[in-house]
Amino acid sequence: MPRTITIAKPVFGALMVAFLLAPLVAILPLAFTSSVFLTYPMPGYSTRWFEELMTVDVWRMSIVNSLIIGAGTTLLAGALGTSAALGLRKSVLLFTGFFRTVFLLPMVVPAVVLGVGMQLMFVRIGLDNSYIGVICAHAVVAVPFVIVTVSASLAGIDQRIEQAAASLGAAPFTVFRRVTFPLALPGILSGAVFAFATSLDEVVLTLFVAGPNQRTLARQMFSTIRENVSPAIAAAAFLFIVGTLVILALSMTLKSRAPLTA
Template sequence: MAACVYASPMEKGWYYLHRCICGAVLLFLIAPILIIVPLSFNSVPFFTYPMAGLSLRWYEEFFFTDRWQGALHNSIFVAVSVTLLSTVLGTLAALGLSRPNFPWRAAVMGVLISPLVVPIVITAVGVYFFYAEVGLLNTYAGLIMAHVTLATPFIVITVTATLMGFDHTLARAAAGLGAPPITVFLKVTLPLILPGMISGSLFAFLTSFDETVVALFVAGPAQRTLPKVLFSGIREEISPTIIAAATVLILFSIAMLTSVELLRRRSERLRGI
């Protein structure tokens, strides 16, 4: 704010121009969503403007039909399982990487976050051929393990970022006072890294809940997730119910990302940033 108050008129002009350009770019990116979402309230099964009328029939179909509810339950079950497993594995990995004498830290970190770099199609094809050999295709266990591989890097990154500001002398002081390692973790370490764990868990949940490509290769008819049903619906039959389902997912994602931002600010306050 001080920079804006004391800036010259030309600098202030460039500042506001930059903000206007950024706002125009963001509006251009979200305009397709803003145009499509109202069609989920259309009373007729056509994508037309102006709309013939308003109706909630497509949301009723999404929330009260077996096809959509079965897919939603599968997605929630898989995403919750993935979140729990990836949070445990990612937190343990981040705690190990945070040790000052950990060998080959950069190489291990590169391997852990490689699922974020490798194209998802390549990962899906590799998982498909591997599962075909071990018999994990068309199973919940196979889908969950594949999603854990994709979600764990988010936990590792967020918890590692939280541990960068962690004062390890607190843990050493607690251990010096006679506290066992598990008590040191639960009473000292965990409360300070909890915002990072929760933020990473939310990203892990969204990663699994919205994932489509791996599910198309690995999941069978019994493991049809919501993104897979959405993809099949777009390919086979265009229905406003698809837009209603996508709108629900958009609102859910906005709520989750808002929670992540609030947790990030809380973490900064705890670390005194």
């Protein structure tokens, strides 16, 4: 029986991996089809759809918008999430558990509910159909990921190091700049990576708060699926997958460095 269990575990794991990767295996090869339809078998191989992503204005603009909005979201969510994690770290703060739950609510609240609320609010304050509005909307759903990663990094810091720095006469800001921030940097960078990935993948909020000039790659893919199914969608999906793998590798590298840094 123990030998059977030992053999069954890797088999079960391999089946689960195959189940999860099956949709990707089905769609990604179509990024290189020479046909104008998403069908198998492929009549031939071509990179024409990647060329379309780079040459057609609507696709090129959506890629640029995704990078601009993603960078803005990363900076805003990184600053807000790190500040919130530092505040929640203090056990003397009243209702710490309540505030932590509130900060994590965007992870569980339906995106449609957030989208409707943000659209109504942004119209009243003049942020509708603007880059700032889209960045703020994406930051709302990205901040919880930053809080989680930064909080985990802060939890691994021995507070006696900070107390020692303070006892030697360092001001609170100096303690943060010279001690806390360098030790928490791997978690902060990991949170920034997740914030960028969240912004890159967000569709529902973008549909509510973005205008024609803020059309992101994810939104363009969604619109193309509704209007005209093209292999360019598979090419865009290929870029998404490659980008996600790069981000995942970067995140794992940063996490692996965290214990050495701390």
